[in-house]
Amino acid sequence: MLGVEVFKGAYQKLACRFAGLTSDVYLVPPSQMNERTDLLGAFKVEYDEKLYFNDDAADMENYGIEGAGGITINFLLAGKGRSAIFINENCLQEGEREDLIWLWRYNSLHHELMHALDFSKQKNFNTERRTMDLVGAEVFADYKTLLHLKSMSSNGFMKIALQSYASNAKVIGAKGGIRTEIYNRLVRKIGSNTIDHWATMKI
Numbered sequence: 001m002l003g004v005e006v007f008k009g010a011y012q013k014l015a016c017r018f019a020g021l022t023s024d025v026y027l028v029p030p031s032q033m034n035e036r037t038d039l040l041g042a043f044k045v046e047y048d049e050k051l052y053f054n055d056d057a058a059d060m061e062n063y064g065i066e067g068a069g070g071i072t073i074n075f076l077l078a079g080k081g082r083s084a085i086f087i088n089e090n091c092l093q094e095g096e097r098e099d100l101i102w103l104w105r106y107n108s109l110h111h112e113l114m115h116a117l118d119f120s121k122q123k124n125f126n127t128e129r130r131t132m133d134l135v136g137a138e139v140f141a142d143y144k145t146l147l148h149l150k151s152m153s154s155n156g157f158m159k160i161a162l163q164s165y166a167s168n169a170k171v172i173g174a175k176g177g178i179r180t181e182i183y184n185r186l187v188r189k190i191g192s193n194t195i196d197h198w199a200t201m202k203i
């Protein structure tokens with residue numbers, strides 16, 4: 001399938017491009033994408049301290065990683081902040097088309113890389129105080145990923161990736177709680193007309 005090759009190639013290229021930021025990028029079976037799995041341990045990532053960030057303002061109810069496209073774990077190694085990225089091998093239904101699975105691996109990788117970038121720049125993360133702006137971090141990752149996909153969208157496959165990402169953001173944004181807060185802040189940066197257009201454009 002051509003789509004598989006396109007997204008698989010783009011995934012590998014993207015991982016290479018950001019290898020200076022983190023070379024710890026792993027594909028994780030869906031059964032291990034949960035808070036119970038010690039992902040750093042399972043993938044033998046070397047670290048001194050796993051970092052936990054607090055956001056007192058965030059409504060964390062029903063905000064787990066189960067079924068998520070990916071997760072970024074930040075840690076200290078030899079006094080330096082670093083990130084490891086874990087991408088869900090399949091965040092869609094079991095038996096879903098392989099090209100769509102790769103599309104979501106690609107989109108999720110970009111999203112998680114933007115969390116690692118955000119952490120390295122300490123924009124929405126404050127390692128010293130162990131605090132973060134969770135909504136700000138999610139908006140940063142969504143915003144950067146949407147703009148990236150838009151910049152690539154002269155390629156028909158990337159146009160599909162942009163559409164999938166935008167329509168997913170809308171669906172998740174309608175779920176209430178913190179997810180709606182994220183969507184509302186994202187819309188303030190991009191404009192709901194633009195997201196609506198991306199979500200429904202003709203392919």
Ligand SMILES: [Zn+2]
Pocket residue numbers: 111115137138141
């Ligand atoms: Zn995220």
